[in-house]
Amino acid sequence: MLYSVVGRLGIPRPSGASGFHTFRHSVGSFINAQTGNLKLAQNLLGHSTIDMTANVYTHVSMESEREAAQAVERAIYGDLFPICFPHGCGGPACTL
Numbered sequence: 001m002l003y004s005v006v007g008r009l010g011i012p013r014p015s016g017a018s019g020f021h022t023f024r025h026s027v028g029s030f031i032n033a034q035t036g037n038l039k040l041a042q043n044l045l046g047h048s049t050i051d052m053t054a055n056v057y058t059h060v061s062m063e064s065e066r067e068a069a070q071a072v073e074r075a076i077y078g079d080l081f082p083i084c085f086p087h088g089c090g091g092p093a094c095t096l
Contacts (some may be wrong), residue, residue, distance in 0.1 A: 028057035
């Protein structure tokens with residue numbers, strides 16, 4: 001069923017790159033990212049252990065990594081350096 005929906009939406013589906021298993025990983029990651037409740041993700045995915053959910057089914061997004069790096073930068077440097085984004089500038093001193 002998932003494959004037919006993906007096909008109708010015109011989403012490319014390389015072999016092994018999509019399917020129900022990939023969907024479960026995405027759902028686990030979304031639930032954890034949106035709620036911060038890993039136990040909820042475990043329950044909804046039906047895992048018997050939270051280790052399975054945490055270590056296999058949830059993944060960190062690039063956006064979350066970027067936000068964490070910026071938080072560390074702000075903690076260390078405060079507003080000494082502006083935050084610049086690939087699509088533009090995050091501060092008045094930025095030359096991008």
